[in-house]
Ligand SMILES: [Zn+2]
């Protein structure tokens with residue numbers, strides 16, 4: 679499996695401001711020594727030594743991922759604003775002239791997981807086929823609602839591709855094409871949400887965003903541990919810092935330290951911190967990442983768990 683992240687932000691898109699870019703430039707310039715600027719290779723070396731936030735941005739688009747199985751069959755996960763650019767990137771794969779085919783999986787229907795649909799070019803082109811799988815009940819009705827004329831000028835009926843909806847009750851295994859076995863699990867979130875576990879040739883990818891975990895209080899935590907067990911990659915909702923998560927109980931999100939606890943207990947190989955809070959700038963997200971690394975080494979420095987931050991454009995091979 680391969681995964682690409684097109685939207686990693688929670689709640690609302692949060693584009694980087696010009697002021698923030700200027701601040702980054704000021705900081706980088708103030709750190710450079712004359713010897714760093716002598717040649718293109720010394721400049722390159724200097725740039726490589728900087729923290730992620732100084733040269734990059736984690737990205738402002740909301741949840742959307744591209745998953746590919748070993749035959750390059752496309753599975754889209756959710757439809758936040760990251761979907762718009764994903765759509766443009768696949769036009770050459772047959773989606774431009776109505777020969778595209780993709781599976782699509784939805785976790786829930788909060789805005790930040792839906793708002794890319796009206797700007798997803800392939801969905802307007804007749805002939806394209808989307809097989810939509812979800813444990814969300816009445817998903818089609820919920821997606822249609824976003825296209826009521828009060829909200830968007832193009833009605834749902836104007837999305838001329840073919841869309842087949844498949845409702846899968848929670849916990850029932852289903853297949854996406856020849857290669858992927860998928861399993862859904864309900865997670866605690868206002869209005870409900872589902873996590874999905876994808877398996878191909880013994881490799882496991884789990885997407886678990888919009889999920890509030892509290893290891894102290896949760897009675898049924900064992901069944902989740904079983905669900906997360908031995909995942910090669912676990913994408914997890916870490917919207918808040920631990921202090922904030924204590925203030926925002928029942929808001930439906932978790933923190934990086936809880937995610938790390940779960941990943942360590944479930945023997946996960948790689949944990950991806952995801953669904954970044956829209957109020958956190960790149961520098962703060964660097965801090966969230968560092969704190970997660972420190973927390974992991976404090977809890978179990980010998981565990982081989984790798985922790986990474988999700989950012990727009992991140993690609994993983996599983
Ligand atoms: Zn969300």
Ligand SMILES: [Zn+2]
Nearest residue numbers: 786788867888
């Ligand atoms: Zn949500």
